[in-house]
Amino acid sequence: MSEVFTKSMARNIYFGGSVFFVLLFLALTFxxxxxTPERDNHAAMTEQVALGKRVxxxxxxxxxxxxxxxxxxFAPELGNVYRRFGNSTDAIVAFIKxxxxxxxxxxxxxxQFNLSDEELQAVAAFLKYASEIDAAGWPPNIQG
Ligand code: HEC
Structure with missing residues (x-):
């Protein structure tokens, strides 16, 4: 390698680097x-879960x-509250109620939100659904 850092070397690093990272960005986007569709658990998306999301x-x-x-x-992470509450939607309902x-x-x-029984069941079903999304191990521990 020559001792001198020339303009053309700088240009090559600039363009080479840009092309490399654009390709990396495209590969990661792809x-x-x-x-993502494989990690989303579509099958578990019921009417009740949809209502829970609205609630x-x-x-x-x-x-x-x-x-x-x-x-x-301000308050605990709820992505894994279903597991934290012993895999129980009843426990979630009882807590909110x-x-x-x-x-x-x-x-x-x-x-106190004064939710109806239907809304309570639905929001608990939504939290159960959320706990079953493959989020690559997030949250990292059971406390949230
Ligand atoms: C004003 C802030 C606030 C809002 C809005 C709120 N929460 Fe909470 N929530 C809290 C706090 C604070 C705690 C922790 C309470 C405690 O430990 O006593 C909590 C705890 C919880 C827990 C138990 C979590 C655990 O690990 O112990 C659940 C489940 C929960 N909330 C569900 C909900 C749902 C569903 C809604 C919307 C309908 C909601 N929260 C809206 C403040 C809020």
Whole structure:
């Protein structure tokens, strides 16, 4: 290699590097587009899960919680709450239902949403569904 760093060497690094990273970007985009549908568990997407997602959105659960890392950091991650609660939608329903209207003094607490039984079952089904998405091991531990 010559001792001098010439203009043409700089140009080659610039264009070579650009081409390399554009190709890498295209390859990763292609890989993501191919892999994502397999990782999404479409089969488990029922009417009830869809209703649960609406309940989730209308009550702005994500305003306090994260779901698979996305959302606010005020309250626990819920992507794996189904597993944290012993693989039980009943436990999730019981938790949401039993929130005190007046909150819990001196600590963060979750509001009482007064959801109907159908909405409670649906949002729990949605959280079960979320826990079954192949998120490449995210969240990394059971605590969220
Ligand atoms: C105003 C903020 C806030 C909103 C909005 C909110 N939560 Fe929570 N949630 C919390 C807090 C704080 C906790 C932790 C409560 C505790 O440990 O007592 C919690 C805990 C939970 C838990 C138990 C998590 C665990 O690991 O212990 C579940 C399940 C849950 N929320 C579901 C929901 C759902 C579903 C919604 C939307 C209908 C929702 N939350 C909206 C604040 C919120």
């Amino acid at each position: 890989d993501t587009t191919r892999a 989730w959105e209308e009550n702005d659960c994500i305003g306090c919680h994260t779901l698979l890392g996305e959302g606010a950091y 039993s929130r005190p209207v007046e909150g819990i003094p001196g600590r963060r607490s979750m509001p």
